[in-house]
Amino acid sequence: MKLNRRAFMGTGVAVATLSAPMVHAASHGKPKVVVVGGGAGGATAARYIAKDSAGEIDVTLIEPSRSYYTCFFSNLYIGGFWEIENLAHSYGKLAADYGINVVHDWATGVDRDAKTVALAGGGSVPYDRLILSPGIDFVDGAVPGWDVSAQNAMPHAYKGGSQTELLKAQIMAMPEGGTYVMVAPPNPYRCPPGPYERISMVAHQLKANNPTAKIIIADPKESFSKQALFEEGWQKHYSGMVTRIGPDFGGGNVTVDPAAMTVDIDGEVVKADVVNVIPAQKAGLICEAAGLTDGNWAPVDGASMVSRMDENIHILGDATNQGDMPKSGYSANSQAKVAAMAVRGALTGSRVFPAKYSNTCWSLIATDDGVKVGAAYEPNEEKIASVSSFVSQTGEDEAMRKATYEESIGWYEGITTDMFG
């Protein structure tokens, strides 16, 4: 029998079997779930809890932006394949169709004893279970010379929306034969193939509009996601345009001067027209404010995405330290469904199935030239572990690459509907 709260109360099951959340729910009205962050993890979790609990749980979603601009597929906008409007999604359906209380504000702190979330606009929101999915922030001082006050001169474009538009505008305004430099991040960071898909899309844009322009990547990593596929694609489509300086040649020893628009790569100073600085990353600041990080990231138990530091708080997506899953929208969405099921189970007694996760990261290299890498995952005591994986191969034919690209477009439609209804 499915043991939800209503069924339970009607059966006269012995009081000794009552779980604490049910007692709480019975004595204080509907249980309350607060979700901080309306992105890939948070929007999905809020929608699934509201949808599957059929009004038995009050869900509040705290998110400062009125429109969510996906980072996923933002490179296609930079490459000229999509318009900025294609990336924008509103929270209207979550409120209107799912009864979610959408609060447009910043969460500034969590009182874990009182179980309340403080808001920048004043006041606080109580919870029985809290879900945090705030995405990333940047590690202070990660690229000497750069901080967020320099993000207009040297955009990161690693959070969605205005930064993405700014970076594209700067690329479009580059002088003929100009230079674009990317300062790539160290591991772990949001979307492992993201910087290299971006390089492909910048090259695609420049090949059409500014074919003598140069692209330089200063990279602190020995290797990167789908490297053979990207390098094959750059050679095939953008021969001579892209130079990558890895750690052996000083790619990890970089300082920038935003006023002079220069990048010093291991003592060699490059004057650039566009500098895309993607700094080292850490969990969104609210995780730190709540005392839930262990270094830069928030450790979670992969069985339910519950924090290893607080049994009433689940943490999703990029902010987490969970094991083998990459920091991707697909991963955050997959983790959100596991957490939503666990939270409903704890608050209403609904059935909880063993956690299973999946991820695919698609990248577009050139028109109809799509590649992918992905895996299935299961939790063990220690971490979320990869149990099987796949990756596109070099030398694949055009039909296969086109099919992969089309599959990615279908995925985008699917995940954004799963997030926003």
Ligand SMILES: Cc1cc2nc3c(=O)[nH]c(=O)nc-3n(C[C@H](O)[C@H](O)[C@H](O)COP(=O)(O)OP(=O)(O)OC[C@H]3O[C@@H](n4cnc5c(N)ncnc54)[C@H](O)[C@@H]3O)c2cc1C
């Ligand atoms: C260029 C690029 C390309 C990418 N391509 C892909 C791809 O093809 N496929 C893929 O799966 N992933 C891709 N990603 C990664 C993907 O965007 C992220 O992994 C995903 O968005 C993570 O979801 P999240 O819920 O952790 O964070 P987010 O989606 O960033 O959501 C976090 C939300 O929390 C809000 N927030 C933060 N702090 C607070 C606070 N204190 N109070 C209230 N709200 C707060 C923010 O406003 C934001 O809306 C890409 C990323 C980039 C940068």
